[in-house]
Amino acid sequence: VTLASLDTESPKTDHELLVVTIATEENDGFRQFMKSAKKYGFDVKVFGMGLEWQGGTMESIGGGHKINILKEGLKPYKDRKDLILMFVDSYDVIITESKETLLEKFYKFNARVLFAAENTCWPDRSLADKYPGVKESEKRYLNSGGFIGFAQEVYEMVTYQPIKNDEDDQLFYTQIFLNRGLRHEWGMKLDTRAEIFQNLNHALGEIMIKYKGSHSFMYNVKTGTTPIVIHGNGPIKAEFFRLANYLADGWTATAGCQACKEDLLDLVSLKESDYPVVLIASFIEYPTPFIREFFEQLAGLNYPKSRIQIYIHNSVALHTAAVEKFVSEHEAEYMRVVVTAPERRVSERVARDWTVEECIRTNCNYLLMLDSIVQVTNPDLLTGLIKQNRSIIAPMLKRPGKLWSNFWGALNFDGFYARSEDYMDIAEYNKLGLWNVPHLSNALLIQGHRLPALKGAHSASLTVDPDMSFCQVARKKMVFMYVDNQVYWGHLVNAESFETNHLNNELFNIFQNPLDWKRRYIHKDYEKSLEEGAVIEQPCQDVYWFPIVSDTFCDEFVAEFENYGQWSGGTNHDPRLAGAYENVPTVDIHMNQVGLEQQWLKFLEVYVRPLQESVFTGYFHNPPQAIMNFIVRYKPEEQPYLRPHHDASTYTINIALNRPGIDFEGGGCRFVRYNCSITSPRKGWMFMHPGRLTHFHEGLRTTAGTRYIMISFVDP
Amino acid sequence: VTLASLDTESPKTDHELLVVTIATEENDGFRQFMKSAKKYGFDVKVFGMGLEWQGGTMESIGGGHKINILKEGLKPYKDRKDLILMFVDSYDVIITESKETLLEKFYKFNARVLFAAENTCWPDRSLADKYPGVKESEKRYLNSGGFIGFAQEVYEMVTYQPIKNDEDDQLFYTQIFLNRGLRHEWGMKLDTRAEIFQNLNHALGEIMIKYKGSHSFMYNVKTGTTPIVIHGNGPIKAEFFRLANYLADGWTATAGCQACKEDLLDLVSLKESDYPVVLIASFIEYPTPFIREFFEQLAGLNYPKSRIQIYIHNSVALHTAAVEKFVSEHEAEYMRVVVTAPERRVSERVARDWTVEECIRTNCNYLLMLDSIVQVTNPDLLTGLIKQNRSIIAPMLKRPGKLWSNFWGALNFDGFYARSEDYMDIAEYNKLGLWNVPHLSNALLIQGHRLPALKGAHSASLTVDPDMSFCQVARKKMVFMYVDNQVYWGHLVNAESFETNHLNNELFNIFQNPLDWKRRYIHKDYEKSLEEGAVIEQPCQDVYWFPIVSDTFCDEFVAEFENYGQWSGGTNHDPRLAGAYENVPTVDIHMNQVGLEQQWLKFLEVYVRPLQESVFTGYFHNPPQAIMNFIVRYKPEEQPYLRPHHDASTYTINIALNRPGIDFEGGGCRFVRYNCSITSPRKGWMFMHPGRLTHFHEGLRTTAGTRYIMISFVDP
Ligand SMILES: O=C(O)CCC(=O)C(=O)O
Ligand SMILES: O=C(O)CCC(=O)C(=O)O
Ligand SMILES: [Fe+2]
Ligand SMILES: [Fe+2]
Ligand SMILES: [Mn+2]
Ligand SMILES: [Mn+2]
Ligand SMILES: [Mn+2]
Ligand SMILES: [Mn+2]
16 A cells, blocks of 8 residues: 555544643642543643743743653653644643544544644744745644644654753744644644634634533634634633633533532531631721621621631721620630721731731631621521632622622733623623632632632732732632622622711611611511502501611611701791791701701602502602601600691601600691591601691690601602 | 849740741751651741742852741741740751750750851851850851740841841841840840750761660760751751761661651552552663673562563663563563663663653653662562652662772762761661662662652763762752662672673673672582581592582583684693693693683682682692693593593692583593592582592593583692
């Protein structure tokens, strides 16, 4: 048989395939690669582990060290005719199809050595013209991050001439390839259509992720191929890792997050005393609304306190009381509680790095860094995140209803925030899963054995915030940061424009933190009135009665006004009004006197209006208007009652702020025309009645104690 | 006994007293005097009756004729020692106490002849200084209208020297009195303190009427006396006659009008055919609102039509139809009906004088002149006035609620209107009675036998209105004119600002003639809703239902708008509104389009508001405001229904203008929240409901015919 005739015979296709790669350390990039190789049945030989890397920055000129490691490593296989070797990088590579598919594709090339190709000629642009021509849609230039070939040719090639560790490996292979003699001698070809190898640098625009049931793959829309070895070459690592979330069947549209179900670490079967030790480090760096709830939730986590150390870095004197309350109530239950008070003037950066050190020092298993703006409403946070068994993991947290979150989906060229293609889907819970992202903040759970790599990370770059510095280090060290949005963990409060000059600052915070405001101040049964088919109590004709505000609201509200203290005289002369005349004066304080008017109008719009619309069908007035919003105080020795009158309103709301029979005796409201009274107002309940015409009414005599009500004349 | 001792003996006091007076004709002044003299037991001898008077105008220089008549008349008594004579004028005198009281007072003077005295020296001012001095408060000068004295001295005095008929009688007596010899010889004194004689000229400020039970008397506040013979000397006749209404017990505060019960002429016992014949002359001299009612009331008088002649002087073409309707309906029932149509151009003056002539010519017993502005609401007018048996009598008539009436209480110096002291009390029915007044108009009943004196009276003075001319003549001829306010006879409509360009002009007349408007347009049961304890129908929750307008209102109102005819398109675009957008459009016409808006607002204020206040207790908004006032038309083939909505009102009124089941089928109004409908609206009834919040409502489908309603959005 001639060589030619041998060539046309169906060639031998049952070679062994060995994947060889080089890694000097086992970082998360390496682990991801190995996991994908294993998944698709590849045998992998790793060279260089534990060596000190001498090849320069992986992504600038350099990498000769790789070739020198390979020369050594491949020696045992140099004569193996039955062996096909595939070399790939590991930290920035993921394999997405089976060995068989890959080999089949390789055989079709009819090559002895097939190199990955890319769209740019690097590192020596001047060599571009020397490459053989390709079609417009194809990749013309060699990339050294991946090649596949028969063992003999591969070995001859890598050993063809010497290279220094800091010389460039890609230039080394390029020169061989551009030498027509060598190219033909070793049967070298380029994978110009990315049949097997997809280099992503300068190619992000030509690829997309596709799904087939529970299988995910990459599709190159330019070449029409489905490459198998995906290489995040160049400076687009973050985008590569983002794509890797989906690849190797990590996430598909129909099966969801399959990666989330792998390598789990479930604590359920453990005895409490065997639970991993967690150091929870809380950072209060600025005045933070709803800090009371922050501590309540901290104390309420479903995790044995005996396995938790608490560290609190408090920079805000305003919150010292809240910190002390938490400490005094719970100190005994925790393993340990350490507080840095504001007077210590320890910076956030230093404190954060200290917690890393401290966790290492005390052999703790996890460090949870938790900022004061985090509202953990899901008490299973710790067990839930630990179970995912990732180096760094954060619960996905957002300002409710806003896009502002605690993760970045992508990085800008300058290393700052960029919006990734899937950011919205993740932030809005359209795609649920675990997402490797380039930046996390506010709530990070770090596995203890990753901490050494992160020592001093917050101080690595002093020109950026500690969290950015930290994430830069984590990215460089390839300690992956995942954000978990599989369940609702909680949310971020907005500490911007937080007025701290009040007695109960949160009362004023309805605009900045509507959800927290609702959770603290709205009655737990509020929503029931709005359910389909709800029966609303109607104690008097066209007077409707609803639970609306919480006990806390009532107490803080009354305290706030009593603290302000400038009660009106209850006489007709009222300089606060246009005209300075009040026909039916009460002893009261108007909302605008304490600076609560805008908030109150928001309350009317958000909470009162829907109730109104549900009972007074067909009446719509959005937003509701009200000029007269005030708290009224009745006392036997002051103003005990209010004579019959109408209100300057379409409808009036009347909220009971304390308890008949306990805080006061008597009181209530009587509708004269219907001879109907509400004599047992319920604290936190509101009744609503038409103002002008039908509901002539009076405030009944308070005979003991003090009765407080909140009144608004809505739509005057 | 000496003369002196005779003098000190108690003097003889049982003389006979004869009153002598002079009258050439029996006019109402004379009759009034005679009646008072008779009442108080005086014998009166009248001289000169039937003679032609030659003494000039009674009240300027002249009167010598009186003395010449007396000389003759007193001759028979010249030697009577037992006789005291009192001379008084008659036309302008009234006696107010008994003969005995008078004589007693006379004896106290110890005079032989006592003359009336007055405050001014007349007719020869130069003689003033010759009078004996008197106290500041007393009257110094002789008045010849009254004197009393022993028959011998009186006769000697009047015959002392000759006097021509046209020489002055008062100067004649003055010269005697100022002659000391004669004064002493005849024992002459002046009644300087008005013990007996009160001359009213220049003395009106010093007298007042007082009452003691059923007795009235005059009191002189200057002299402290109660004069008996009251003399309206000089040009203050009208004021004298006014006072005379009270004097001689004519009217007192506790007994009321005693004069009203004297000399009555009751027709009740007469057969119809024996009733006096009355010529009723109606004068329509200008466009007159409510002429329809005028004729209805005319036809409705309780008096046999067979004894009534009708004359109608119509100067107004607008009213020809109304006149013709009256004539055609009633001509046959009356003795006679004569009409002067506007085309005849017969002047009012001529027509009025003609009725006087015609009544004389036909021997009618009474002439009733009745102007078209007179609304006779008391059908007993004729019998009631006839019964009082006065020369001329008018029912007291006013513009309701105004001071404008059909009589004058006093005259100005120029003969025009002046307000008398008792005008208000009479006009406002505080004093009820029959009041002799200087001027009457609009409705005068004249006794037939007085008419000859009044021939041509309307034309006597062509420079003033016919009624003034007439009254001037009546006053001069002393034909007394009484106004009767003992009962409510009716009222005057106000014909000013009467717009005559509408189909139903009276609809627009609420301001000018509120009472007539009410009588024609307000539902007869309207007031019932306002009675104490009235139960108001409430067909749906807080929807109140009242009768409010008459059938006539509904019919005229609909006709007026249909006559206008510019119905809106029923689309959202409505150029009549600010913003040109109507959210819930109806096919309608707004009040202001037909010029009824101001009237309608008055209607809301006067009729709707009290109902509102009675049902929506405590709500006061006066006057009500409304920008949206409109009539709505529903038809199956036009706009048949109105979708659920609220109104821009505190309360809405909805007046049904025609009849369900007759004028239309279907229709009505449904209150969605209460699932309550008013499906049988009652014509002329209004329902009232809150607008904005509770009463989401819809206009139900009109399935046949045309439904009309009137809507106002009150207090938007
Ligand atoms: O005392 C009450 O419940 C009535 C208060 C009230 O009507 C008002 O302030 O306008
Ligand atoms: O048809 C009716 O009675 C209702 C009319 C109405 O609601 C309106 O015009 O606003
Ligand atoms: Fe009120
Ligand atoms: Fe309506
Ligand atoms: Mn690489
Ligand atoms: Mn107030
Ligand atoms: Mn006289
Ligand atoms: Mn309209």
